[in-house]
Amino acid sequence: MNGIGGDDPHAAERFDEEPDKRPGRTAFQRDRARVQHSAALRRLAGKTQVVTLDEAATRQDWDAAPRTRLTHSLECAQIGRDLGTAFGCDPDVVEAACLAHDLGHPPFGHNGERVLNRVAADCGGFEGNAQSLRLLTRLEPKRLVAAEDGAPPRSFGLNLTRATLDAATKYPWPRGLHPAEPDSPKYGVYDDDLPVFDWLREGAPAGRRCFEAQVMDWSDDVAYSVHDVEDGLHAGHLDPAALLAAPERSAVLAVAARRYAPPGTAEAELAEALDRLLGQEWWPHGYDGGALAQARLKDATSQLIGRFCLAAEHATRDRFGPGPLRRYAADLVVPRGVRLECAVLKAVADVHVMQRPEHSRARGEQRALLEELSEALARRAPVGLDPQYRALFTAAPDDRAGRRVLVDQIAALTDAAARARHRLLTGG
Template sequence: MDGTAPKASESPARYENGGADGPAYGAADVERWAAEPDKRPGRTAFQRDRARVLHSAALRRLAGKTQVVTPGTSGQAPAWDATPRTRLTHSLECAQVGRELGAALGCDPDLVEAACLSHDLGHPPFGHNGEQALNEFARDCGGFEGNAQSLRLLARIEPKRFVSSAATGRLVSVGLNLTRAVLDAATKYPWPRGAHPSDPASPKFGVYDDDRPVFDWVRLGAPGHRTCFEAQVMDWSDDVAYSVHDVEDGLHAGHVDPDCLHAEPERQAVFAVAVGRYVPADTDPDELAEALDRLLAQEWWPHGYDGSAVAQARLKDATSQLIGRFCLAAEGATRAAYGSGRLTRYAAELVVPRSTRMECAVLKAVADRYVMQRAEQERLRADQRVVVAELAEALTARAPEGLDPQFRALFEEAADDRARKRVIVDQIASLTDISALALHARLVGLR
């Protein structure tokens, strides 16, 4: 990023009147890195942000990135129903959950929706598998992390707004130029690599070193590594959406048999997946068993799912019931802690009961055990890691050939090898699953 952040031109008055309902949003929250005129009076800054994300190419590309079940591998599901979720549909569903939960707690709904729509934008082709391969390639230029890539994309890569560099006079991109509050709400891990507040070895971080200027601007006045309230709503909405929908997709695809969850060996296998991955390592499996039993005891649980129309309707009701259950639990616990006023920014923490987190974790573990750990999935992931590694090697050898015009220009302007390598990472991260395979076939096939 370049230059000093100027004041935003949008009037913050519409956000400043929290009144008896508690804190709302002030001038700093609606500030943009680069000042802009409001082209349509009457719209709020957060409505503009939501529209920018919704209309971005980065969001559309998520339609070509697998969530959990790969299209065309539907198993027992009939061909006409082979429509598993992609990163795009997951993001849209996360946004719907987050918008309603945030509004119920006093957040600006457009702000929360924009953050939810943005939360997966930085994911590379092949999801977390591609993330692992890119992190290995980028280990000497700052690593790769999907959440840090999302900030980079929103504030730097996605072409929407350009400003003149004070240092060089050249036009430089400021990405979508979103407000401080939306960028902060989209930041799940507000720290650089190696600075996790409780686990320095954690691979999770939210900013690369060369994006620190905009990150520091976003976090101006924020208390340490604490995430803002809207980011916590986004994070829980993400957990709710993918835990519920991944199981739904697994059932549709024929990979999950809900009746197996009554068998003790299968239950213990699910709990073993959850402990250490989705719940703390010292969690008693009996607590997870109780959580699973609570879900199985619900009259709406999709026992005996067979793919029939009636069973599909019952399954859809179950997903609705689960989302409502998880969100209402968080809403109720948070209201019990903070009262009925507006809860925004750093005025509160989202409270999710431990029992609810255990239920959510069990669902994640079910999808992990029966969908992600299938042998054919591991073979597919191994092939995908090879594709990303070979694609990175080929682009490095031939760059700027093979790079899109946007990244070719950035490569040619880069100051050193480290910066040039980061451009190659950016190019690969922008690809969909199919475009990564096609580019790999074209470049690697030339060797």
């Protein structure tokens, strides 16, 4: 289980074996290409990361386009590929996992995820990471095999290798089976998709993420903690000087302790992490949006990414030594102080961007829209479904399976498509 590629045929297996149409590529290069060319990845261009696309369009004085789920995934992939390469991972496995990690996010991000979890209560719930696995292994049309009994063709999704699917699985357990927190809302597979999950986890330690998945997860944290703050500055929502004022600091530290830091972390320790960042000579104090300030900000993001990745690389090497670190041969080590710095950055974006009054109002409108859309689809299906989901709905053996198809359809929509489908079905 420690090798990968040519020295580990088990890792390079596909759920449905198939020939390579272009000899000379590795199995993992094929995986990366399949994710890069998928419709699910392209749709992320229309899904909000933090600053909404509508908001950006109304800012006449802002030239920098906000990040979307797609640009975030591309940046995560760049960070993950470099970090994975430093450890001796197969870089295509890590890059493919990073590109795939957000594919299951529905319109309006985590806000939409909460709505769909309620809508899907009677068919197993909704979780963005479990939806990503469902897309990769079932919903994304790439590998379909005809059934012998005249039934509809069976879809294997992108039919990626075991190693890449494992690397893309951030939470390798079903709902309610978190190895340490049974009540955790995080899980990586629906009951409907357990056959392929059991296959991809064959031989893996129960509940343990492979090393490549840990690299992907840390790359995700680094990318969004750093870039969400950058987008907040560009959009004018954050003044770096505010982090020196007691009320703003208190709000950030409270959110960091409650939502992003390890349980039991004292705010004093988080304050030290914040002060370490503010004390760096490259920190973008006095940001005013000018060309010099933008250059300094870009340097700061680069410095932060390097700081977080190098700390993890050095700490991991100190524990596990030289040589390739792959699959289950090691665990990623991130120093506590660096994790707390990352947590503080997440909290800065949370307080100064996501908690703005206008953002809260928009979230309420988004929830209402998705709830109305789900009700309209439930009443009118298969009317209102895309051809792919119309066929799946018609073939669904029972109401539970039909409900899952409706949830799959909504989750696939971009923000704009969700609004358009809502107008079409409700007249609103």
